[in-house]
Amino acid sequence: MKRTTAVGLSIFAAIASLATMTSVAQASFGNFMLGVGAAAGTSAVINSNRRANEAEQRATEAERQQAVTPEEEFFRGLQDALNGLPYDNFRATIDYDQGFQEGVRRVQSR
Numbered sequence: 597m598k599r600t601t602a603v604g605l606s607i608f609a610a611i612a613s614l615a616t617m618t619s620v621a622q623a624s625f626g627n628f629m630l631g632v633g634a635a636a637g638t639s640a641v642i643n644s645n646r647r648a649n650e651a652e653q654r655a656t657e658a659e660r661q662q663a664v665t666p667e668e669e670f671f672r673g674l675q676d677a678l679n680g681l682p683y684d685n686f687r688a689t690i691d692y693d694q695g696f697q698e699g700v701r702r703v704q705s706r
Contacts, residue, residue, distance in 0.1 A: 639696035660686060677703060 669691035676684060677699020685692040
């Protein structure tokens, strides 16, 4: 279950349990509109965060799909191995393989 859904259900359950324990309260139109405004603001923040995350994912994927030089692929493979990162040859290049193998060799010779 997504975190926002779980939080929403928890808040709803808390409000529902409070309603059964307290006496009925009179709410003015101003209080009602304050609640509506708070809900709309919260929704705007959640949607803004979602859109920002989606844009970041699209940018990351576009960056991964860009063409790079063989030297850059070799260096990426070397750095992955030296930093203990998992093998990630998503472009399926020999240069990444060679760089990763060189990084593993360097780590083992330490």
